[in-house]
Amino acid sequence: MSVWAILVAAGRGERLGSDQPKAFAKLGELPLLAEPLRRLDDSEWVDAVVVVAPPGWEEPAILLAEELGAGKVRACVSGGETRAASVRAGLAEVPEDAAVVLVHDAARPLLSDEVIERVLTPLAEGWDGVVPGLPVSDTVKRVGSDGDVVETIARDGLWTVQTPQAFPADVIRRAVAGFGDATDCAGLVEASGGRVKVVAGDPLLLKVTTADDLARVASLL
Numbered sequence: 001m002s003v004w005a006i007l008v009a010a011g012r013g014e015r016l017g018s019d020q021p022k023a024f025a026k027l028g029e030l031p032l033l034a035e036p037l038r039r040l041d042d043s044e045w046v047d048a049v050v051v052v053a054p055p056g057w058e059e060p061a062i063l064l065a066e067e068l069g070a071g072k073v074r075a076c077v078s079g080g081e082t083r084a085a086s087v088r089a090g091l092a093e094v095p096e097d098a099a100v101v102l103v104h105d106a107a108r109p110l111l112s113d114e115v116i117e118r119v120l121t122p123l124a125e126g127w128d129g130v131v132p133g134l135p136v137s138d139t140v141k142r143v144g145s146d147g148d149v150v151e152t153i154a155r156d157g158l159w160t161v162q163t164p165q166a167f168p169a170d171v172i173r174r175a176v177a178g179f180g181d182a183t184d185c186a187g188l189v190e191a192s193g194g195r196v197k198v199v200a201g202d203p204l205l206l207k208v209t210t211a212d213d214l215a216r217v218a219s220l221l
C-alpha cells in the first residue's frame with residue numbers, strides 16, 4: 001500500500017503578516033516549511049511527498065528539500081488561490097497506483113508519527129476519510145459583527161479538527177474534482193457523501209496562524 005503525502009504550503013499567511021509567505025517565515029534558523037517536511041520525510045508510514053508551494057516559491061522549496069536531504073519528495077508544484085485548489089494541484093502529481101493520500105498543512109509543523117498512524121489505520125475498515133480532532137473544551141458562541149452574542153452552541157459532540165487527514169486516493173480525487181471549497185479536505189469528502197471518522201488528534205498539532213502561534217511553536221520545539 002503506497003502512501004503519498006501532500007504538504008500544502010501555498011497560502012499567503014495574511015494573518016501572520018510577515019514579508020514572505022507563511023511557509024517561509026523563519027522558525028528558528030530554517031523556514032517553517034522545513035519542520036513538517038522533515039517529519040513527513042522521516043515517517044515510516046509515508047512513501048512519497050508532494051510539496052505545494054506558493055506561486056514563485058517552487059525553487060526555494062526544492063532547494064530546502066535538498067538541503068534537508070528529504071529524499072521522498074517527488075514533486076514540488078505551485079498552489080492555487082484556495083486551499084482546495086492547492087490540494088488539487090498536489091493531487092495531479094500523485095500517480096494512479098497510489099493507494100492512500102495524506103494531506104497535511106505546512107502550518108502545523110509539530111507532526112508526530114503516532115498521529116499519522118492513527119489516521120491511516122482506520123482506512124482499512126472502509127472509511128472515506130480519517131481526521132485527527134480534539135473535543136471542544138471552551139463554551140462556543142456565535143457572535144455578530146457588533147460583538148453581540150447571537151447564540152450559545154451546545155458543546156456536546158463538537159470537535160475541532162486538524163491535519164494530517166487520510167483518504168483512499170480515489171475518494172479524495174473525486175472529492176476535489178468539483179469546484180467546491182472547504183477549509184479542510186474532509187469537508188469536500190463529506191460534501192460528496194463520504195463517511196469520515198475522527199480519531200484523537202494532538203494539542204501539539206496547533207496551526208500557526210498569527211505571530212504568537214509561531215513563537216509558541218518555536219518554544220515547543
Ligand code: CTP
Nearest residue numbers: 008009010011012013014015081082086106107
Ligand atoms: N494553503 C494552500 N493554498 C492556499 C491557501 C492555504 O496551500 N491557497 C495552505 C496553507 O499554506 C496552510 C494551510 O493551507 O499550510 C492552512 O491554511 P491557513 O492556515 O489559512 O494558511 P494561509 O492561507 O497561508 O494563512 P491566511 O489565511 O492567514 O492567509
Ligand code: MG
Nearest residue numbers: 011012013014
Ligand atoms: Mg488561509
